[in-house]
Amino acid sequence: xxxxxxxxxxxxxxxxxxxxxxxxxxxxxxxxxxxxxxxxxxxxxxxxxxxxxxxxxxxxxxxxxxxxxxxxxxxxxxxxxxxxxxxxxxxxxxxxxxxxxxxxxxxxxxxxxx
Amino acid sequence: xxxxxxxxxxxxxxxxxxxxxxxxxxxxxxxxxxxxxxxxxxxxxxxxxxxxxxxxxxxxxxxxxxxxxxxxxxxxxxxxxxxxxxxxxxxxxxxxxxxxxxxxxxxxxxxxx
Numbered sequence: 278x279x280x281x282x283x284x285x286x287x288x289x290x291x292x293x294x295x296x297x298x299x300x301x302x303x304x305x306x307x308x309x310x311x312x313x314x315x316x317x318x319x320x321x322x323x324x325x326x327x328x329x330x331x332x333x334x335x336x337x338x339x340x341x342x343x344x345x346x347x348x349x350x351x352x353x354x355x356x357x358x359x360x361x362x363x364x365x366x367x368x369x370x371x372x373x374x375x376x377x378x379x380x381x382x383x384x385x386x387x388x389x390x391x
Numbered sequence: 392x393x394x395x396x397x398x399x400x401x402x403x404x405x406x407x408x409x410x411x412x413x414x415x416x417x418x419x420x421x422x423x424x425x426x427x428x429x430x431x432x433x434x435x436x437x438x439x440x441x442x443x444x445x446x447x448x449x450x451x452x453x454x455x456x457x458x459x460x461x462x463x464x465x466x467x468x469x470x471x472x473x474x475x476x477x478x479x480x481x482x483x484x485x486x487x488x489x490x491x492x493x494x495x496x497x498x499x500x501x502x503x504x
Contacts, residue, residue, distance in 0.1 A: 283429070308490055311473045317400070319480055319494040336392065337490065367434065371490045378423040381464040389445045 279303055281383035289389045290358045298353040298386050300368030307373030309351040310335075310380065311343060320367060326351055327373065344372040358390045385391050393418040395483050395494025397468040400422040405503055412498045414481035417462065424457060424464050425492070429478045438479075439466070472500045 281302045290296055296375050300309065312320040312335075322335030326345040340362060342354045349372075355362060365387050369380040402409050405462065414439040416424075425440035441448045441455045448455050452471075457464040468475055478499050482492040 281430075310491060312494075317496055319395075319397075319496045322493070325489055325491050333489065336493070347470055373490065378424065378484060378492075379437050379440065380490070380492060382436070384434050 281370055281381055283366075283383035283386045284315055285386060286384065287387050289303050290355075290365055291391050292359060294358050295354070296358065296388075297355075298368070298388075300351045300353070300383060302349055302351075302368075302370040302381070304372070304381065306370035307348075308371040309345065310369045310371070311341070311351065311353045312369065314367060314368045314385075315364050318319075323353065323366075325370070333386065347375065347377070355388075358388075360390045362388065363390045364388060375382060393421055393483055393485075395481060395493050395495040396399040397498055399479050399498060401498065401499045401501070403460065403501045403503060404471050406447065406471060406473060408471055410466075410471055410475070410500055410502075412466045412479055412481065412500075413463060413470075414465070414483075414495050415461075415463040416483040418483070418485070420485050423484045423490075424455070425482050425484075426453075426455060426466050427480045427494075429497075431477075433446075435480060454493065468500075471500075473502050473504055476500055478503045 293376040310325040311323040329348040368383040422443040427435035429435040481495040
């Protein structure tokens with residue numbers, strides 16, 4: 278059981294480049310989330326999904342797109358990267374339904390935009 | 392939307408002393424309040440949580456209290472040890488809103504031997 282796996286772990290982009298972060302979970306969880314973590318600002322929700330084929334905006338969605346074509350995968354895309362998107366990105370999943378609400382996090386992906 | 396504030400941002404304690412971290416939330420509909428611990432370079436991990444129908448919960452050296460009327464909750468760590476050094480985050484969510492957690496800004500705890 279790998280839990281929540283994120284790829285890549287590290288990436289350096291130039292301004293204007295695009296990229297996709299992949300999150301995969303093998304716990305059959307319904308809900309998935311993408312957060313970004315910046316110093317002193319905690320974790321802020323970018324987008325989330327409450328089931329296959331559904332997505333919704335979080336607190337800081339601008340500049341990002343997401344897709345949940347398969348239940349186990351949640352993709353985060355940056356179409357035109359900006360230096361303000363330099364951050365550590367965490368994917369998380371949650372069982373949903375009558376569960377406790379606990380989020381299970383991936384190891385994080387450190388993105389630097391030059 | 393929900394807003395969670397956390398204090399202090401840094402906390403230095405002597406080994407064996409207690410540490411207290413406080414959080415306030417804005418949305419009275421929030422009903423789930425977890426605390427996560429994040430060690431340097433690692434992922435956040437749940438250490439304890441509490442629901443709005445409970446006022447206090449304890450697990451060995453850590454405890455959480457909730458005051459729904461005042462909309463604040465606190466984490467208490469007793470008999471601190473060097474391995475308690477980490478960043479701690481409080482959070483709040485509504486189960487009906489997709490379980491999406493709103494996090495506080497974090498508290499960096501340093502336990503000095």
